[in-house]
Every structure is written in C-alpha cells, then in structure tokens.
Amino acid sequence: MITVERLSKRYGRHTAVDDVSFRCEPGTVTGFLGPNGAGKSTTMRMICGFTPPSGGTATVNNVDYRQLPNPGRQVGLLLDAGAQHPGRTGRETLTLSARIMGVPRRRVDECLDQVGLNAVAAKRRVRAYSLGMRQRLGLAQALLGDPRVLILDEPANGLDPEGIYWMRGLLRDFADRGGTVLLSSHLLREVEAVADRLVVIGAGRVVAQGSKDELLAGAGALVRARDPEALRAALDRAGLPVRSSTDGGLLVGAEPGAVGQAAADSGVALLELRPAESAGLEQIFLSLTAGDSVREAVK
Ligand SMILES: Nc1ncnc2c1ncn2[C@@H]1O[C@H](COP(=O)(O)OP(=O)(O)OP(=O)(O)O)[C@@H](O)[C@H]1O
Numbered sequence: 001m002i003t004v005e006r007l008s009k010r011y012g013r014h015t016a017v018d019d020v021s022f023r024c025e026p027g028t029v030t031g032f033l034g035p036n037g038a039g040k041s042t043t044m045r046m047i048c049g050f051t052p053p054s055g056g057t058a059t060v061n062n063v064d065y066r067q068l069p070n071p072g073r074q075v076g077l078l079l080d081a082g083a084q085h086p087g088r089t090g091r092e093t094l095t096l097s098a099r100i101m102g103v104p105r106r107r108v109d110e111c112l113d114q115v116g117l118n119a120v121a122a123k124r125r126v127r128a129y130s131l132g133m134r135q136r137l138g139l140a141q142a143l144l145g146d147p148r149v150l151i152l153d154e155p156a157n158g159l160d161p162e163g164i165y166w167m168r169g170l171l172r173d174f175a176d177r178g179g180t181v182l183l184s185s186h187l188l189r190e191v192e193a194v195a196d197r198l199v200v201i202g203a204g205r206v207v208a209q210g211s212k213d214e215l216l217a218g219a220g221a222l223v224r225a226r227d228p229e230a231l232r233a234a235l236d237r238a239g240l241p242v243r244s245s246t247d248g249g250l251l252v253g254a255e256p257g258a259v260g261q262a263a264a265d266s267g268v269a270l271l272e273l274r275p276a277e278s279a280g281l282e283q284i285f286l287s288l289t290a291g292d293s294v295r296e297a298v299k
Pocket residue numbers: 011015016034035036037038039040041042043186
C-alpha cells in the first residue's frame with residue numbers, strides 16, 4: 001500500500017507539487033497521469049525519499065520509505081531507466097543489485113527471462129541498449145527483490161506497441177496476485193487499459209481521481225449538431241451541464257437520452273450523439289489539464 005498525504009514541493013517560488021493526496025491499495029494498478037511537468041516524477045521521488053517534501057507525508061506499507069530496512073525487497077522502483085551504469089552488462093547490473101539486496105543469484109535469470117531480455121542482450125553493455133531495453137532492464141531490477149509494491153515512472157517510454165502490451169500483462173498479473181502498482185504516464189491510452197484507479201495531476205495539483213469505472217461513468221454524453229450554438233442554448237435551457245467542447249462537439253454531464261430529448265424539444269438537429277465512455281475520460285484529461293502537451297498526450 002502507498003499512502004500520500006498532502007504532499008507539496010516548492011522550488012523557490014515555483015510549486016511543483018501542491019497538496020497531493022491519494023492511496024494505492026494492494027491488488028490494484030493506479031495510473032498516475034498528467035502532462036509533462038505536471039509533478040508526477042517529483043511526487044514519486046518524494047514517496048521514495050529521494051526528494052525531501054516541502055510539506056506532507058508519504059508511506060509505503062505504512063512506513064516512511066527511508067525507514068525500510070531493505071527497501072528493494074518491499075518496493076520495486078523504476079524512476080529513471082537512463083540512470084543505469086552504461087559500462088555494465090545487463091546481467092552485471094542485476095547481479096550487483098541481487099548481491100546488495102541479498103537475493104539468490106537465480107533471481108537474476110528469472111527476472112531477465114520475465115522481462116524478455118535474452119542471453120545475448122544480457123551480455124551486452126547497457127550503453128548499447130535501446131531505451132526500450134533499458135526499460136526492460138529497469139523493470140527486471142525493480143522485480144528482483146520480489147517486492148509487493150512497484151513504483152514506475154513512465155515505464156512505457158521507448159517500448160514498442162508489443163512491449164507496451166507485454167508490460168500491461170506483467171503489471172496486471174502482479175496486481176492480481178495482490179501487489180500494489182503505481183505507474184505514471186503522460187499518455188492516457190497507455191494506462192487506461194491496465195489501471196483500476198486513476199490519479200490525474202495538472203500543474204502540481206490533483207484534478208481528478210477515482211476508479212476508472214467511476215471516472216468513465218461520470219463521462220456523460222458526446223453530442224454534435226450542425227448548429228453548435230443552438231445546441232448549447234438547448235442544453236442550457238434544459239439545465240444540462242456542458243463540461244467542455246471539442247471541434248464543434250459538446251461533452252455533456254448527462255445521459256444521452258436526456259441530451260437527445262433536450263435537442264428535440266428545441267428542434268435542434270443532431271449529427272452525433274453517443275455515451276462519452278473513453279472519450280469522456282479523454283475529455284476529463286483534456287479539459288482538466290488543458291494545454292498543448294495534453295492534446296498530444298491523448299493521441
Ligand atoms: N530539481 C528541480 N529544481 C527546480 N524545478 C524542478 C526540479 N525538479 C522538477 N522541477 C519542476 O517541477 C515541475 C514538475 O516536474 P516533474 O518532473 O515532477 O513533472 P512530471 O509530471 O514528472 O513531468 P515529466 O514527465 O516531464 O518529468 C516542473 O515544472 C519542473 O520544471
């Protein structure tokens with residue numbers, strides 16, 4: 001379990017993380033979503049004690065991470081895949097970590113196997129690894145101590161679509177066996193398929209959180225009309241909340257039936273009307289963390 005309570009981080013006058021609270025329960029994958037610079041890495045580094053918070057607390061399994069006697073046996077971390085020693089081979093990297101953590105050598109082979117790094121790859125120096133291979137090695141390192149908690153910062157960066165699919169399966173399986181997973185991404189699609197819960201952060205603040213199903217259920221309807229202004233007026237008249245708009249379409253916080261009725265009552269012809277579903281989550285992400293980098297993020 002990971003518990004984050006009112007964490008804040010200020011760098012001079014800039015607030016990178018502002019009063020962030022959430023919990024990650026055993027048996028779940030929590031997607032930590034936000035555009036670049038939103039404060040995800042800083043929050044994760046504070047959870048692991050690498051960055052001192054300006055305020056608030058974080059615990060892993062009810063203990064301050066820095067107080068864990070052998071943290072790698074309880075928490076698997078992948079915070080920066082680029083930080084691995086470039087001159088070591090993949091196998092040397094894991095063997096050294098295994099020795100430090102006091103885990104049996106056989107775990108090295110098990111983990112290499114688990115992340116799909118074959119014998120040839122394991123013998124190559126890390127400097128020759130692609131980013132995707134570094135991510136796999138980082139994940140192997142995180143899994144080495146057989147922890148119950150995984151904290152992974154943008155683990156899908158550099159993975160190809162097959163690699164992303166594979167990683168989803170691995171994380172789902174880890175959580176289904178009772179593990180706790182916190183994984184960050186700036187790409188909604190990457191976490192949508194695997195996460196049970198989502199914490200969405202924008203400009204250092206949590207802007208939405210809840211189970212994925214809750215967030216989807218609250219998504220409402222997407223509606224489009226030839227005359228968007230007449231449609232908006234009809235929805236206003238019916239008292240239905242318009243949450244946001246996209247290229248002529250409106251996201252409405254109501255069931256499609258109510259939206260269709262409101263349009264019909266005002267004689268507005270519709271071009272499209274459907275439950276928002278995942279598009280709704282996309283809209284939450286877009287509207288709550290508005291900015292150009294977010295538009296790129298939902299592609
Ligand atoms: N050591 C630091 N000194 C000053 N500002 C920092 C430092 N680390 C992070 N920041 C700032 O804090 C904010 C949050 O950064 P952070 O890296 O946590 O965001 P992020 O959501 O992880 O984004 P990214 O995916 O781009 O890393 C940014 O504005 C960043 O410039």
